[in-house]
Amino acid sequence: xxxxxxxxxxxxxxxxxxxxxxxxxxxxxxxxxxxxxxxxxxxxxxxxxxxxxxxxxxxxxxxxxxxxxxxxxxxxxxxxxxxxxxxxxxxxxxxxxxxxxxxxxxxxxxxxxxxxxxxxxxxxxxxxxxxxxxxxxxxxxxxxxxxxxxxxxxxxxxxxxxxxxxxxxxxxxxxxxxxxxxxxxxxxxxxxxxxxxxxxxxxxxxxxxxxxxxxxxxxxxxxxxxxxxxxxxxxxxxxxxxxxxxxxxxxxxxxxxxxxxxxxxxxxxxxxxxxxxxxxxxxxxxxxxxxxxxxxxxxxxxxxxxxxxxxxxxxxxxxxxxxxxxxxxxxxxxxxxxxxxxxxxxxxxxxxxxxxxxxxxxxxxxxxxxxxxxxxxxxxxxxxxxxxxxxxxxxxxxxxxxxxxxxxxxxxxxx
Amino acid sequence: xxxxxxxxxxxxxxxxxxxxxxxxxxxxxxxxxxxxxxxxxxxxxxxxxxxxxxxxxxxxxxxxxxxxxxxxxxxxxxxxxxxxxxxxxxxxxxxxxxxxxxxxxxxxxxxxxxxxxxxxxxxxxxxxxxxxxxxxxxxxxxxxxxxxxxxxxxxxxxxxxxxxxxxxxxxxxxxxxxxxxxxxxxxxxxxxxxxxxxxxxxxxxxxxxxxxxxxxxxxxxxxxxxxxxxxxxxxxxxxxxxxxxxxxxxxxxxxxxxxxxxxxxxxxxxxxxxxxxxxxxxxxxxxxxxxxxxxxxxxxxxxxxxxxxxxxxxxxxxxxxxxxxxxxxxxxxxxxxxxxxxxxxxxxxxxxxxxxxxxxxxxxxxxxxxxxxxxxxxxxxxxxxxxxxxxxxxxxxxxxxxxxxxxxxxxxxxxxxxxxxxxxxxxxxxxxxxxxxxxxxxxx
Numbered sequence: 001x002x003x004x005x006x007x008x009x010x011x012x013x014x015x016x017x018x019x020x021x022x023x024x025x026x027x028x029x030x031x032x033x034x035x036x037x038x039x040x041x042x043x044x045x046x047x048x049x050x051x052x053x054x055x056x057x058x059x060x061x062x063x064x065x066x067x068x069x070x071x072x073x074x075x076x077x078x079x080x081x082x083x084x085x086x087x088x089x090x091x092x093x094x095x096x097x098x099x100x101x102x103x104x105x106x107x108x109x110x111x112x113x114x115x116x117x118x119x120x121x122x123x124x125x126x127x128x129x130x131x132x133x134x135x136x137x138x139x140x141x142x143x144x145x146x147x148x149x150x151x152x153x154x155x156x157x158x159x160x161x162x163x164x165x166x167x168x169x170x171x172x173x174x175x176x177x178x179x180x181x182x183x184x185x186x187x188x189x190x191x192x193x194x195x196x197x198x199x200x201x202x203x204x205x206x207x208x209x210x211x212x213x214x215x216x217x218x219x220x221x222x223x224x225x226x227x228x229x230x231x232x233x234x235x236x237x238x239x240x241x242x243x244x245x246x247x248x249x250x251x252x253x254x255x256x257x258x259x260x261x262x263x264x265x266x267x268x269x270x271x272x273x274x275x276x277x278x279x280x281x282x283x284x285x286x287x288x289x290x291x292x293x294x295x296x297x298x299x300x301x302x303x304x305x306x307x308x309x310x311x312x313x314x315x316x317x318x319x320x321x322x323x324x325x326x327x328x329x330x331x332x333x334x335x336x337x338x339x340x341x342x343x344x345x346x347x348x349x350x351x352x353x354x355x356x357x358x359x360x361x362x363x364x365x366x367x368x369x370x371x372x373x374x375x376x377x378x379x380x381x382x383x384x385x386x387x388x389x390x391x392x393x394x395x396x397x398x399x400x401x402x403x404x405x406x407x408x409x410x411x412x413x414x415x
Numbered sequence: 416x417x418x419x420x421x422x423x424x425x426x427x428x429x430x431x432x433x434x435x436x437x438x439x440x441x442x443x444x445x446x447x448x449x450x451x452x453x454x455x456x457x458x459x460x461x462x463x464x465x466x467x468x469x470x471x472x473x474x475x476x477x478x479x480x481x482x483x484x485x486x487x488x489x490x491x492x493x494x495x496x497x498x499x500x501x502x503x504x505x506x507x508x509x510x511x512x513x514x515x516x517x518x519x520x521x522x523x524x525x526x527x528x529x530x531x532x533x534x535x536x537x538x539x540x541x542x543x544x545x546x547x548x549x550x551x552x553x554x555x556x557x558x559x560x561x562x563x564x565x566x567x568x569x570x571x572x573x574x575x576x577x578x579x580x581x582x583x584x585x586x587x588x589x590x591x592x593x594x595x596x597x598x599x600x601x602x603x604x605x606x607x608x609x610x611x612x613x614x615x616x617x618x619x620x621x622x623x624x625x626x627x628x629x630x631x632x633x634x635x636x637x638x639x640x641x642x643x644x645x646x647x648x649x650x651x652x653x654x655x656x657x658x659x660x661x662x663x664x665x666x667x668x669x670x671x672x673x674x675x676x677x678x679x680x681x682x683x684x685x686x687x688x689x690x691x692x693x694x695x696x697x698x699x700x701x702x703x704x705x706x707x708x709x710x711x712x713x714x715x716x717x718x719x720x721x722x723x724x725x726x727x728x729x730x731x732x733x734x735x736x737x738x739x740x741x742x743x744x745x746x747x748x749x750x751x752x753x754x755x756x757x758x759x760x761x762x763x764x765x766x767x768x769x770x771x772x773x774x775x776x777x778x779x780x781x782x783x784x785x786x787x788x789x790x791x792x793x794x795x796x797x798x799x800x801x802x803x804x805x806x807x808x809x810x811x812x813x814x815x816x817x818x819x820x821x822x823x824x825x826x827x828x829x830x831x832x833x834x835x836x837x838x839x840x841x842x843x844x845x846x847x848x849x850x851x852x853x854x855x856x857x858x859x
Contacts, residue, residue, distance in 0.1 A: 005791070006761075006791035006792055006793050006794075007793035007794065007795075010764060013512075013763070013764035013767075014760065014761075014764075015423075015509070016512055016514060016760070016763050016764065016767065017514075017759075017760055017763065019509070019511060019512065019514070022505060022509060023505070023511070026498075026501060026502055026505055029498050029501070030498060030502075033439075033491075033494060033495055033498060036439055036442075036491065036494075037491055037495070040442070040487065040488075040491060044484055044487070044488075048480075048481075048484065051473070051476070051477070051480060052477075054473060055470070055473040055474060055476070055477060058466065058469045058470040058473050059470045059473075059474070061466060063469075064466070065460055065463070065464045065465060065466055065468070065469040066464065068460050068469045068473065069457060069460050069461045069464075072453055072454075072456060072457040072460065073457065075453055076450065076453050076454055076457065079446060079449055079450045079453060080450060082446060083443060083446045083447065083450065086439060086442055086443050086446060087440075087443050089439050090438065090439035090440040090442070090443050093438055093439045093440075093494070094438065094440065097434070097438070100430065100501075101430060104423065104426055104427050104430060105427070107423050108423050108424065108427055110423075111423055111424060115793075116757070116761070116793050116795075117793070117795070125753070125756075125757045125760070126753060128756070128757075128760070129752065129753050129756045129757075132756060133532060133535075133752075136528070136532070137532075137548070140525070140552075140555075140557055141555060142548060142551045142552060142555075143551075144547050144551055145544060145547045145548035145551050145552075148543065148544045148547050149536075149541065149544045149548075152541060152543075152544055288514055288516070289516060290519045290521075290522060293521075293528070293756070294519050294520075294521035294522065294528075295514055295515055295519075295759070295763070296755070296756045296759035296760060296763070297521050297528070297755055297756065297759060298515075298519075298520045298521050298759070299515075299758075299759040299760075299762045299763045299766050299790075300754075300755035300756055300757070300758040300759025300760075300762060301755055301759075302762070302786050302790070303758045303759065303761070303762035303786075303790040303792055304754065304755060304758050304792070304796065304798070306798075306799045306801060306810075307810055307811070307812040307813065308799045308800075309799070311812070311813045338741070338742055338745070338746060338747035338748070338798075339747060339798030339799060340747050340749070340751030340754040340755055340798070341751070341755075341798075342747075342798075343745070343746050343747040343751045344534070344745055344746060345530070345531045345534045345535065345746070345750075345751045345752060346531055346751045346752070346755060348524075348527050349521075349524055349527040349528065349531060352520070353520060354784055354785050354786050355784065355785055355786070355810075356785075356786055356789075356790055357785050357786040357787065357788060357789050357790070357810075358789065358801050358803055358810055359789060359803060359808060360803055361801055361802050361803045361805075362797060362800065362801040363800045363801070363802060363859060364800065367859075369819060369857055373855060373856060373857050373858055374857070374858045375857050375858060375859050384647045387647050387649055387696070388644075388647065388696070389695055389696035389697070398647060401645065410819075410823065411823050412819055412823055412825060412857065413822075413823045413824045413825065413844075414802065414825055415805040415824060415825075415844050
């Protein structure tokens with residue numbers, strides 16, 4: 001079903017896929033401000049206190065002028081450090097606002113377009129595709145590809161390379177068996193993680209404990225117990241089962257086959273931790289849990305797919321490169337091009353998605369049936385006959401190339 | 416103007432307002448002021464080095480630093496309030512709407528998506544990005560578990576392989592660029608080098624066409640003339656015709672050397688050499704082109720004016736060249752990834768509406784093969800004929816194909832079988848009757 005109505009752009013709902021475009025910089029602005037505020041609070045309190053102490057000390061003669069100079073030097077050093085940090089946060093803030101402006105301007109362009117036939121819409125939609133591809137590449141850790149595509153297309157302000165590169169660094173370190181980077185990230189985002197009830201930090205602490213236990217050496221195991229007291233016991237109300245299992249782990253060696261201890265010792269824990277981290281990271285920043293490209297594709301593949309796209313006759317991918325196949329490639333050709341779902345790129349991917357629902361037939365006008373069972377619109381048959389230079393009164397099958405006299409064709413009525 | 420139309424506009428306006436508010440950089444300036452105060456005090460104390468000056472300086476320092484710290488604090492407050500306003504504006508003018516989150520049908524096929532992206536980059540002529548991507552993706556193949564339930568980790572690829580095995584019987588080598596899909600790492604089976612060579616050829620020919628040079632395109636069309644003819648394409652003749660017209664216009668227009676190969680004489684020579692092979696099919700047009708010679712002095716006012724307008728002819732011919740070139744590779748002319756993502760954005764609101772209704776009613780998908788709701792797409796995105804049986808209201812498929820009954824009406828096969836009383840049935844749309852054996856399957 002295709003009519004004029006369907007090519008109109010519905011501004012209310014056309015930007016579903018583009019929400020993270022503005023949500024992410026907003027979350028990053030907030031995060032950036034929190035860090036700036038924290039730095040300021042911490043350093044200013046300490047400077048203020050030192051200043052007060054020094055003043056009092058100097059007034060009642062307890063602090064010598066030399067020490068006053070020393071203290072002032074300390075304060076100056078702290079303030080310079082604060083300035084450096086705040087300047088970096090300010091830089092980040094203006095970078096984020098710049099991004100926001102660029103993104104709003106990009107979304108704003110769409111407001112001036114009213115149908116998808118608008119010439120500007122294609123350029124806009126291509127840019128959206130580039131954005132979605134970059135998002136997909138980044139989420140898979142294909143950072144170089146993402147960076148170079150963004151550079152080629154000049155869409156740096158419309159994609160979130162820094163955020164995802166930082167994420168993939170932490171993810172990779174987890175996959176390689178290191179919790180340090182992930183723990184640092186946890187402490188940066190402690191409050192927010194607690195608010196969303198994330199188990200990430202607990203899981204990381206458990207893993208540290210497991211790794212110490214794995215060594216089997218006496219001192220390490222003592223250290224493990226101390227570690228558990230410090231970092232794990234506090235979670236006993238939230239995760240009673242797991243905390244109990246950590247205790248139980250003391251009794252089992254890494255080569256045990258007994259569950260749940262075998263799973264705790266398993267090296268599969270690492271990729272799982274990486275997944276837990278990615279999930280927490282995306283949730284914290286309000287990012288969808290899977291690539292936006294997936295959402296666009298599963299919706300788009302279905303909307304475009306017809307039962308014909310994977311039928312045994314017309315699938316391009318499944319027939320021999322014979323001459324006759326060259327014809328079948330051209331199934332709907334002559335004037336149109338190959339269907340994107342039938343095209344090699346997407347055919348396999350679309351195999352398992354449902355096809356579009358139609359309640360009305362959508363066929364050419366004046367259909368005629370050829371003696372071989374194939375049906376074409378009269379206009380197309382005439383055009384093809386003319387192009388093929390056939391004598392008047394004859395027509396040629398667009399797919400098989402068979403030639404028939406026009407008077408052997410029958411009218412087909414589609415109700 | 417719709418609400419959201421207003422929305423982004425309004426958001427842009429509010430952002431412009433917000434940019435006037437203080438940002439963190441203001442705080443940095445005030446921190447500088449504190450540093451100045453501190454270092455001035457330090458200099459005074461260090462120079463005098465006596466307790467009285469020290470305590471006096473410090474006492475005098477207390478108030479200004481306090482004020483300066485408060486200023487920094489105010490700056491931070493303002494920066495934070497600007498952000499809050501931005502957040503509020505965002506919620507108001509670009510309210511958060513839900514996206515599909517429960518089910519990711521694409522998560523099981525990262526290798527296929529990678530392949531689609533690689534081919535997309537190649538066909539777009541992004542050769543260096545494509546090669547970076549192919550290297551990266553081969554170094555770190557995507558893992559299935561990344562974005563979905565960890566438990567289903569080991570199952571998906573198995574069914575996929577089975578599903579593909581049937582096709583593989585005859586799929587082995589359609590053209591060398593079509594990757595065999597049973598391979599787990601689909602990128603390695605993608606003959607990217609060959610695809611790149613092909614698309615490099617396409618772009619070099621398009622470059623020539625842009626520079627008004629038709630030779631490489633004509634040469635390509637000639638070496639593929641059999642396939643083009645089978646497709647019902649006149650590309651070779653269209654290109655040759657344009658070459659004739661281009662020469663006809665002479666050096667003043669085409670800026671080619673003014674010699675016997677150019678101008679009307681050059682065009683005539685060209686026609687004699689090359690038009691012979693098109694005579695059978697395009698005699699009338701060739702006659703037209705030749706008779707235009709007579710009107711050469713004032714072609715603009717002759718009946719041949721239209722044939723000789725080259726302004727859009729080069730762009731048109733470039734577009735049909737791209738289409739034919741891709742078709743001969745078994746690929747669509749537009750990037751399928753582009754079409755699919757655009758269609759996806761257009762159809763997504765319907766999907767979300769359906770999901771919401773489904774959740775409200777607590778019902779599930781009724782059919783696995785077909786979407787449960789309509790997703791209308793613009794005309795330009797409809798590629799196949801669609802036949803919906805007017806009785807069953809279902810699309811016909813391979814197992815339930817469209818059948819034409821003797822009166823010319825078309826029904827789904829299952830419908831005819833249901834209508835049948837014995838071997839006869841009556842057409843639901845006209846008074847005529849038919850026999851089951853007279854109904855014949857048609858290919859739309």
